[in-house]
Amino acid sequence: KQEVTQIPAALSVPEGENLVLNCSFTDSAIYNLQWFRQDPGKGLTSLLLIQSSQREQTSGRLNASLDKSSGRSTLYIAASQPGDSATYLCAVSSGSARQLTFGSGTQLTVLP
């Protein structure tokens, strides 16, 4: 059974800092890995998708890496802003339905 773990569960940083969120998964037989953002009481916004054959993806101030063999991914956020405050979720796609298995998320607070 696939299990996804995210560390830390919560993180508070001052504005302008660079930060790294960590995600690990137990079964390396994945199709892809997605990072999502979730604001309180809202749905999920897809940030980045890394296919299993890729090592990293970049979008603006965000960079995600994938090491499938070790079951790890990181999300790097550069020059953090208060508007980045949200919960960040990591999910891996596996199984015949390619369903997503999620971690519990990292709650990020960026202080002005």
Added chain:
Amino acid sequence: DTGVSQNPRHKITKRGQNVTFRCDPISEHNRLYWYRQTLGQGPEFLTYFQNEAQLEKSRLLSDRFSAERPKGSFSTLEIQRTEQGDSAMYLCASSLGLAAYEQYFGPGTRLTVT
């Protein structure tokens, strides 16, 4: 707006009542997923449709839950005889089933069972 839509956005019901939620996926997306998210946790997979066929169901989907996608377009999720433990956010996602198989999520339906 051409994203995934869900209705209603909020539902409050009394224990024992039946509720039905609707999901409209992105047009032409043939793959549709339902997930459930409880407070402080990540979403958990419930069920999957490819076109109108329900191909996968999680153990979380008890006999009180049923999902349909009659014409391969919109989908409904019904919960019969609701229990307080059913209180959660119910999320729908769709995917085109090509290349990256990226899933796009709707805003969710927040269910509160009193």
